[in-house]
Amino acid sequence: MAADYSDGLPAVYGAAARPQNRIRVAVIDRDPGFTKVFVHRLDSLGWEYRALPGPTTPERLIAMRLNALVVDVTVIAPGSWEYLERVCARLPGLSVIVCTGPSSVAQRVRGLRIGADAWITKPCHPEELICVIEAAVRRHRRNEMPELDAAATVGEITIRPDRYQAYAGETSLELTAREFEILQLLSQSDRVLRREEIYERVWGYAMAHGDRSVDVFVRKLRQKLNAASPGWTYIHTHFGVGYRLAPTHEAAPDYESAAAVPEAAAAVPDAALSGAGAADAPDAASEAAVAPSG
Structure with a gap:
C-alpha cells in the first residue's frame, strides 16, 4: 500500500483571490523545479495548494475538500492506474489532471477513460496547466451549480x-x-x-x-x-x-401571567402565607371548646 505523505504541509491562501472563486489544488510530484515554478504561480493567483511528494489516500483527499488534483503518474507507480481509478471513483467531483513525462497514446487513452479530466505532457508551461485546471473545475462547478448556489x-x-x-x-x-x-x-x-x-x-x-x-x-x-x-x-x-x-x-416570557402572580398572592390571607407559623396558630373555636367552664 502506498505511503501517505500528506501530513505537515500547510495550505497556502493568497489574499488576492475572492473566497467564493478560489480553487484548492493538490500537486503530487517529486520534480522540485516543476513544483517550485508551478506553486509560485498558484500563489500569485491566490489559490490554496498542497504540494505532496507522494500519493495520499482518497479519504485524505476528501478531507482536503479539493477542486483539483495534479498528479505525475510516475510518482505513484507502481499501481498508478489502480490509484487513479480509486481516486476518480471516490471523488467524482474532483478535477484530476495528469501531468507527466512523455507517454504512449495507449497510456493517455487509458488514463482519460479511467476518469482523468486531462493529460498534459511535460515539459509544459505553467500557464497552460493553469488554464486546463480552470476549465476542468469550471465544468465540474457547472454540473454542481444548483447545489452550490442554493440558499x-x-x-x-x-x-x-x-x-x-x-x-x-x-x-x-x-x-x-x-x-x-x-x-x-x-x-x-x-x-x-x-x-x-x-x-x-x-x-x-x-x-x-x-x-x-x-x-x-x-x-x-x-x-x-x-x-x-x-x-x-x-x-x-x-x-x-x-x-x-x-x-x-427560546420562548419569550409571559409577562401578563407573571404580573398576575402578585395579585393572586395579595388575595391570600396573611395567616395562609405564614407557612409553619399559620399551622402552629391555635384555632379559636378549638380553644373555646376545651376551655374549662366557669
Whole structure:
C-alpha cells in the first residue's frame, strides 16, 4: 500500500483571490523545479495548494475538500492506474489532471477513460496547466451549480453560498471565510461533528494536537449568530466531542401571567402565607371548646 505523505504541509491562501472563486489544488510530484515554478504561480493567483511528494489516500483527499488534483503518474507507480481509478471513483467531483513525462497514446487513452479530466505532457508551461485546471473545475462547478448556489435557511439565518455570506433578513453577519465555511459545513450535517473533522474539512489538513482554532472560530461564529438573531440558539457544544447546528428558539416570557402572580398572592390571607407559623396558630373555636367552664 502506498505511503501517505500528506501530513505537515500547510495550505497556502493568497489574499488576492475572492473566497467564493478560489480553487484548492493538490500537486503530487517529486520534480522540485516543476513544483517550485508551478506553486509560485498558484500563489500569485491566490489559490490554496498542497504540494505532496507522494500519493495520499482518497479519504485524505476528501478531507482536503479539493477542486483539483495534479498528479505525475510516475510518482505513484507502481499501481498508478489502480490509484487513479480509486481516486476518480471516490471523488467524482474532483478535477484530476495528469501531468507527466512523455507517454504512449495507449497510456493517455487509458488514463482519460479511467476518469482523468486531462493529460498534459511535460515539459509544459505553467500557464497552460493553469488554464486546463480552470476549465476542468469550471465544468465540474457547472454540473454542481444548483447545489452550490442554493440558499439554505436555518432558524432566522439565510446561508448564501453564492455570496460566501450569511444574513439575518437583509443584514449581513459579516462572516469571515473560515466562519462561513464552518457554518455551511455544520448546516449540511444532522449530527455532531468532531473538532478534528471540522478542521480537516475546512482547513484542508490534519489538526495538530492542542490546536484550538476550531473552538476560537466557533465562538466568534456563535457570537455573530446570537447577536443577529436574539432569542435563538444555533450552535450546540458537545463537550469532549465537537459541535452541532440545531436552531432552537427560546420562548419569550409571559409577562401578563407573571404580573398576575402578585395579585393572586395579595388575595391570600396573611395567616395562609405564614407557612409553619399559620399551622402552629391555635384555632379559636378549638380553644373555646376545651376551655374549662366557669
